[in-house]
Amino acid sequence: MIKSIQNSEHYKWGNNCDGWHLLKTDSLSVIQEKMPVGTAEQQHFHTHCQQLFYILSGTAVFEIEGDILTVQAGESLHVEKGRKHLIKNQSEEVLEFLVISEPKSHGDKTVL
Template identity: 50%
Template sequence: MKKSKENSPHYSWGDGCSGWHLVTSQTLSVIEELMPPKTQEKRHYHNLSQQFFRILRGKATFEIDGKIFEIG
């Protein structure tokens, strides 16, 4: 079955943000998120996980190792 927002578990977080768990296993997690303009996640880090972001519209700002990156 093709996974999409329509057939995946949904959760809400932050100020109007949404997420959908497209894949959840011991070795892989794929989450699609919708973040309205001017929203942000709480500052956090991952000891073991890696993250991949694909920005479809707008810009995202990341702090990595003390450096600020703005991605469109």
């Protein structure tokens, strides 16, 4: 089946951020997310899953274990399981990205 944000399960998170489940299985999750200007998620970690963030548009700022990393559209960042991290949008444009989790991250999030 061809999937897009038009025909995928949608959810809201954080401060008016959006997510769409493009693939939702126990072993693999692919979500397209959108973060408005000035939004951020809480610092957290995943005990079991690793994640790859691929930036579709905008600029993401990640904090990973105290390091600050800026990731541009067309770039990706791998976050290994157990690493404390967060993503934020400090730019002047909407941030859109894919987050690919193996296994799924839902139910495996510890907020700090």
